[in-house]
Amino acid sequence: MAVESPKESTSHSGIPLKDLYAPEDIKNLDYARDLGYPGQPPYTRGVYKTMYRGQQFTIRRFTGVETPEQTNELYKEELRLGQNGLAIAPDVPTSISLDSDNPRCEGDVGFCGVPIDTVEDMETIFKDIPIEKVTTWCYTPYITGLYFAMAEKRGVDLKALGGTTPAMGIFVPIPVDIPFRVSLDGEIRMAMDFAEWTAQNVPNWHNTSVSVYGQKDNGMNNIQALGLLIAASVEAADTWKARGRMPLEQFFRRISFEMAIANDMFEEICTLRAARRLWTKVCQERYGLTDRKLMQFRVRVQTSGCTNVAQEPLNNIIRIAYHMLSGCLGGAQTMHPNGYDEALCIPTDQSMLLSIRTLQILQDETNVTAVIDPLGGSYYVEWLTSEIEKRAWEYYKTIEGMGGICKATRSGFFVNEYKKANLDWDKKVDSGEKVVIGVNKYRMKPEDVPYKVPIYKFKPTAGKEKIAKLKKYKKERDHARVQAALDRLEKACRSDENIFEYMVQAYRAGATIQEGTDVCRKVYGLDTVQLMKL
Amino acid sequence: MAKDKRIRVLMAKPGMDGHWRGLVIVTQALRDAGMEVIHGGNMSVQQIAQTAVQEDVDVVGLSIMTGNVVGMTEATIKELKKAGKGDVLLIMGGIIFEDDMPTLKKLGVDGVFSTGTPLHEIVEFVRGHVGKPKAKK
Numbered sequence: 001m002a003v004e005s006p007k008e009s010t011s012h013s014g015i016p017l018k019d020l021y022a023p024e025d026i027k028n029l030d031y032a033r034d035l036g037y038p039g040q041p042p043y044t045r046g047v048y049k050t051m052y053r054g055q056q057f058t059i060r061r062f063t064g065v066e067t068p069e070q071t072n073e074l075y076k077e078e079l080r081l082g083q084n085g086l087a088i089a090p091d092v093p094t095s096i097s098l099d100s101d102n103p104r105c106e107g108d109v110g111f112c113g114v115p116i117d118t119v120e121d122m123e124t125i126f127k128d129i130p131i132e133k134v135t136t137w138c139y140t141p142y143i144t145g146l147y148f149a150m151a152e153k154r155g156v157d158l159k160a161l162g163g164t165t166p167a168m169g170i171f172v173p174i175p176v177d178i179p180f181r182v183s184l185d186g187e188i189r190m191a192m193d194f195a196e197w198t199a200q201n202v203p204n205w206h207n208t209s210v211s212v213y214g215q216k217d218n219g220m221n222n223i224q225a226l227g228l229l230i231a232a233s234v235e236a237a238d239t240w241k242a243r244g245r246m247p248l249e250q251f252f253r254r255i256s257f258e259m260a261i262a263n264d265m266f267e268e269i270c271t272l273r274a275a276r277r278l279w280t281k282v283c284q285e286r287y288g289l290t291d292r293k294l295m296q297f298r299v300r301v302q303t304s305g306c307t308n309v310a311q312e313p314l315n316n317i318i319r320i321a322y323h324m325l326s327g328c329l330g331g332a333q334t335m336h337p338n339g340y341d342e343a344l345c346i347p348t349d350q351s352m353l354l355s356i357r358t359l360q361i362l363q364d365e366t367n368v369t370a371v372i373d374p375l376g377g378s379y380y381v382e383w384l385t386s387e388i389e390k391r392a393w394e395y396y397k398t399i400e401g402m403g404g405i406c407k408a409t410r411s412g413f414f415v416n417e418y419k420k421a422n423l424d425w426d427k428k429v430d431s432g433e434k435v436v437i438g439v440n441k442y443r444m445k446p447e448d449v450p451y452k453v454p455i456y457k458f459k460p461t462a463g464k465e466k467i468a469k470l471k472k473y474k475k476e477r478d479h480a481r482v483q484a485a486l487d488r489l490e491k492a493c494r495s496d497e498n499i500f501e502y503m504v505q506a507y508r509a510g511a512t513i514q515e516g517t518d519v520c521r522k523v524y525g526l527d528t529v530q531l532m533k534l
Numbered sequence: 535m536a537k538d539k540r541i542r543v544l545m546a547k548p549g550m551d552g553h554w555r556g557l558v559i560v561t562q563a564l565r566d567a568g569m570e571v572i573h574g575g576n577m578s579v580q581q582i583a584q585t586a587v588q589e590d591v592d593v594v595g596l597s598i599m600t601g602n603v604v605g606m607t608e609a610t611i612k613e614l615k616k617a618g619k620g621d622v623l624l625i626m627g628g629i630i631f632e633d634d635m636p637t638l639k640k641l642g643v644d645g646v647f648s649t650g651t652p653l654h655e656i657v658e659f660v661r662g663h664v665g666k667p668k669a670k671k
Contacts, residue, residue, distance in 0.1 A: 092550045092600060104578060107609060108549045111600035176552040179576055218555055306555070310629075310649045343649050344629060345601060419558065426559045430653055439650040455631055458601055 012264035013221035015387055021379035029382055034277070038331075038372045040292070042280035044273050044385065045373040046331040047296040052369035057327075058334040059359045060085030060137060060300065064114030065346065066462035068124035071114040074352070075129055081356045085334060087137035088125070088147075089113040096178050097142045097517035100466045101474075104179075109463035112346065116143060117470045117512045122150035135162040137300075141194040141500060142517050148202065149507040162204045164300070166211035166258060167191040171232035171239075171405055173414040175218035178527065182517065184406065186524025190499060191236070192243060197500040199250050206298075208236065208251055211258035217306050219421035222264075222271040223388060227395025229257060230278060231405040234396075237287065238404075248287060252294040256333075260304035261323045266384055268323070269375060272299060272330030274389035301327040302336035308343045311446075312438040313453050316340035321358050328362055329375055335359055345456040470512070477510040485509035486519055493523040541664050543593040546574035546582050548606040553599035556627055556649070560595060563653040564660065569593075579606070583613035586622060592664050594619075598628040604637055611642050623664050627651065644668065 006019045018025075029035070036042055039049030048054060061078060063086070064071050075086055091113040093105040099117050100109045109115050116122060131151055138144040144165045151161055170187045182190070198207035210233050216225045233255070240251040257275070261268045276297040283295040303323045308316040317340045327335045337355040339347030347355065363369055375381045402408040428434035435441050485506040492502040499520070506516045545561045547554065554575070561573045572589050574582065586594055594614065598606050607626065614620055625645040626638070638646055645659045 092552070095552075096550060098550070105550060107579075107602050107606045108551065108600060111602045112551065174552075176554045177575060178552060179550055345631065419562075422555055422558055423562055426563075426653065436650070440652070455633065456601075460605075 011267045011384070012262065013223045013267060013388070013391070015223075015267075015384070015391070021383050023379065025379050025383040026386070029386070034386075035376060035382075041284070041295055043276040043296060045376050047276065047298055047333070051331060051372040052328075052363075053372070056363050056369065057332055057359075058085040058135070058300075059083045059356060060087050060135075060334050060336055061347075061352065061355055062087040062089045062137075062302070062336060063347075063352075064089030064091065065456075066091075066110035066114070066459055067466065068114060068116065068121045071125050072127050072129070075125070077349075078352065078356065079129070079134065081353060082360060083356050085135050085137065086129075087336070088116075088139060088143060090139050090143060091115045094143065094513060095139055096180060097140070097513050098180060099512050099514040100463070100470050102514060107463075109466055111458065111463070115463075115466045116146060117466075117514075118473055118510070119146055119149045119153060119507050120473065122146045123153065126150060132156050132160040135164070137164045139165075141165055141167050141190050142503070142513055144194070145500065145503045145516065146507050146513060148504050152504070152508060158202045159204070161202050164206035164209050164256060165194070165198075166209040167194050168208050168232065168236040168255075169211040169258075171235045172210065172212055172215060172228055173405065173409040175214060175414075175418045180521065181527040182520045183525040183527050184409075186520050187527075188239060189524065190503075190520060192239060193498045193500040195240070195251070196246055197498050197504075199246060199253070204254070206254045206256040208240075208255045209257065210236065210255070213258050213260045213302055213304075216260035216262065217304050218418055219306075219425045220417070221421070222267055223391040223395055224417070224421070225259060226271055226275055226278065226388065226392035227399065228405070229259070229275070230282060230392065230396045231399040231408075233257075233279075234282060234286065234400075235405045241287075249289070249291065249294055252283065252287075252289060256298040256300065258300045258302070261301040261327050261330075261332075262304040262307050263319065263322070265322060265326045266381065267388070268326040269330040270381060270384040270388050271392075272301070272327070272332060273373075273381070273385045274392060275299065276331075277385070278389050278392060298333045300334035300336065301330070301332040303338040305338055305342060308338060308340065309436060309439050310343040311443065312449055313341055313344055314451065315438055316343070317354065317358075320355070321362075324358055324362055325366075325368065328368055331373060341453055341455070344453070348454050348456045350454055473510075474512070482506070482510045482515070486511055486515060489516065489519045490523060493519055541569040541593060541660065542589060542591040543569050543571045543595060543660070544574055544582065544586050544589060544591045545571055545595040545597070546577045546585070547597050548577065548579050548582060548610050549598075549600065549602070550576055551598075551600045552576075553628075554597075556599070557595075557597040560597070560627060560653070560656060563657060564595075567657040567661075569660070579609040579613045582610055583617040583619060586614060586619045587617045591622060593623040593625065593660055596624070596626040596628075598626065598630070601629065601631075603628070603630050604634050604641075607638060607641055607643060621668065623660065625656070625660065627656075642668065 009017045035044045038046035092108040094116045170191045195207045198205045212225045212229045279297040280295045283289045320337045337358045339351035341351045489502040492499045627647040630648045
């Protein structure tokens with residue numbers, strides 16, 4: 001049956017799509033100016049000359065379970081299975097720098113990730129793991145401080161360490177209130193001191209990384225996420241420049257980025273391509289950089305968790321594989337496939353194995369990594385890349401027009417942005433406009449789904465055991481040494497010394513993650529931006 | 535309950551977890567349906583019980599995404615009972631293990647809505663059950 005006029009369609013970000021793209025759609029595209037060869041500005045086709053032919057993307061899952069001991073076992077298993085990067089998934093208290101024995105953390109210890117209170121916990125997590133050979137992703141500067149303290153205790157030269165901390169993510173407005181968070185000014189001080197200290201002492205660390213993973217996972221679209229990423233990176237770089245303690249170039253030397261990758265395959269691919277071009281433009285035009293190596297947009301991508309659903313969970317395997325294919329076609333440096341079961345529980349062993357194999361099949365069986373930027377030159381892909389770049393730039397300009405991202409955050413602008421994005425998404429799912437197979441289309445009664453998947457079983461006593469272990473640790477340590485280190489940290493916080501250096505020293509001396517952070521809380525106050533108060 | 539009295543709801547996340555999206559969306563859906571909803575955000579279980587009493591709510595909605603569903607629910611119910619609010623309609627959502635369902639029912643949870651539940655089902659459930667005596671456990 002011939003259909004005269006095709007149905008209207010838009011991309012996930014709402015960009016109207018024609019049913020066909022042709023040479024006239026990209027007639028303004030100039031190859032040398034807008035694309036260039038891989039490894040050359042504006043890096044649209046990839047940041048490295050050889051891309052995956054030179055080095056395959058890194059496989060890095062976000063892993064942490066209820067005890068440091070079990071987490072250590074899992075890391076070793078991941079490496080045995082061929083994973084080549086680690087990422088520490090902390091439990092909720094650790095992620096916000098509270099100790100396991102804090103009464104406010106009751107019921108949260110050991111859930112959703114690994115509890116880390118002390119340098120000893122970090123030593124347990126990385127026991128028998130060659131940290132100088134594997135790169136590790138750490139959630140916050142505080143957790144990274146414990147990681148460096150562990151490395152120093154082990155006698156590993158910090159210059160041999162590699163990894164990432166999304167420290168500059170502090171400039172990105174968060175979709176949630178984080179209880180007991182250090183004030184934004186205090187967090188910025190920590191992020192900057194962290195980055196300066198690592199630039200000198202851990203030169204291979206990605207110390208100025210920016211993540212917008214959670215933004216997209218909370219309903220923002222690719223255009224907003226990319227606009228936010230640029231706005232946050234610019235404010236971070238400007239802050240670095242204004243401090244004037246180290247050369248501007250140093251800020252860009254080890255910068256990297258993190259984005260969530262979701263269902264609209266071409267939009268995901270084109271967002272990564274657009275991001276590289278946009279970042280190059282910012283580096284050249286705003287900061288006048290000339291060293292092309294400083295303009296590389298290196299990116300880690302992770303399955304957007306909100307695309308995975310509890311209904312018919314095996315379907316998530318397919319979704320995740322498409323996400324990872326998108327990341328690969330988009331030229332990402334590191335990839336993180338979620339577990340297919342993450343709408344039900346934290347990943348089981350089966351799910352972990354499957355995640356790693358998903359990427360290995362992509363690398364070794366599909367041959368998609370053989371040719372660089374294989375979609376480059378496609379009328380649709382080039383048109384969409386330009387369209388996303390244009391729209392993300394406009395969103396960035398909106399934020400800039402409000403006085404930059406910190407001012408926009410403090411004005412409450414993003415409260416409504418998140419709320420709108422969340423509610424809009426849900427309305428579309430509820431109405432069926434946004435199709436989710438098994439949820440609002442072809443929905444089965446749970447009892448009719450012909451399979452069950454294994455569920456991760458928590459050890460119910462793990463939290464209590466961790467609290468007991470911490471109490472014992474606190475009792476047995478050298479109190480005078482800990483107190484002296486914390487006093488020294490406080491002195492640094494009240495002067496213009498580098499506070500991260502003294503944070504690491506405090507952790508080495510036996511201070512807990514909360515005790516170290518409490519000094520910052522005391523000196524800099526708590527965050528008062530209440531984002532999601534409705 | 536009297537028709538002119540608006541249904542009062544407290545929506546909260548027991549503990550410190552920051553996965554707020556479900557809570558925000560359900561809060562809005564219940565408000566759109568004409569209910570008066572107090573958006574508590576992260577609260578300790580004691581705060582949840584205190585607020586439920588102070589605000590005289592008919593419904594408490596919990597969102598739990600960390601996996602500690604039974605532990606957090608048990609603690610919340612204990613505090614609610616202690617505060618004399620054991621009769622409140624208790625609903626919950628989040629990442630809930632199927633195996634925990636019978637335990638949750640036994641503890642006194644009236645309705646469990648895991649991810650992917652159409653919002654109108656939650657609204658209808660609240661309207662249909664609020665103010666009625668709890669089902670026999």
